[in-house]
Amino acid sequence: MKWILFDKDGTLIHFDRSWMKIGLQLVDDFMIQYESAIGDVTEAYKRLGIVNNEIQQGTVMASGSLDEIINAFDNLAGQDVSSWAQQRSQTLVDQRVPENVWVEGVDQTVKALHQQGYKLGIVTSDTKKGVEQFLTDTNMHKYFDVVISTEANAVEKPNPEVLKPLFDNYDVDSIDVMIVGDTANDIKTGKNAQLGLSVAVLTGVDIKETFTEADYILPTANQVLDILN
Structure with missing residues (x-):
């Protein structure tokens, strides 16, 4: 391996509770906006994976892409709600106050990988x-050679095109790239892009049973060093 790409939330840092707050608010707003079309609101919350005002692991609201969430909204409302959902989601994201708390030891793992000569990147839906x-809050700019975000690069995981900024700007073969993430979409991105390794970690929003395509399933990103060594 020459490159290691990390998802951010749930992989490098503990899944940011501010994202959960956005998800809950988006669903609440959806229920109000389309109440007459939805019918049984209590059942609708359950179908989206929300129980007792908490987003459940392995559900569309926990780890689905925005397109997948909108598709779930469409099914519940019986109509195309994409325009409303995209606008409301963007407003909530713009208002978000992020919380950046490292998964224990992962900051040191990143520094160790950098010191060993690996090229590092972030591929995030943030x-x-x-x-x-x-990167500013954690003073980690110098450790990451490429940063890819959904908003800036206009493609979502698991579409392999999300990695275009890496392959367009660096001379690297896909077989020499590892992706590390906490969702099935992270793993699917690696498989769709034919990366050398797709590694799942259990520090985020998806459960072990969803990682059927992962080459490795690790407790945290710290164990990436064990794989490489």
């Missing part, structure tokens, strides 16, 4: 603003 805040 906005460009959000990932810049993370």
Whole structure:
């Protein structure tokens, strides 16, 4: 391996509770906006994976892409709600105050990998603003050679095109790239892009049973060093 790409939330840092707050608020707003079309609101919350005002692991609201969430909304409302959902989601994201708390030891793992000569990158569904805040708050700019965000690069995981900024700007073969993430979409990104290794970690929003395509399933990103060594 020459390159290691990390998801951010749930992989490098503990899944940011501010994202959960956004998800819950988006669903609440959806229920109000389309109440007459939804019918049984209590059942609708359950179908989206929300129980007792908590987003459950392995559900569309926990780890689905925005497109997948909108598709779930469409099914519940019986109509196309994409325009409303995209606008409301962007407003909530713009208002978000991020929380950046490292998964224990992962900051040191990143520094060790950098010292050993690996090229490192971030591939996140966060906005460009959000990932810049993370890098500034943690003083980690110098450790990451490429940063890819959904908003800035206009493609979502698991579409392999999300990795275009890496392959367009660096001379690297896909077989020499590892991706590390906490969702099935992270793993699917690696498989769709034919990366050398797709590694799942259990520090985020998806459960072990969803990682059927992962080459390795690790407790945390710290164990990446064991794989490489």
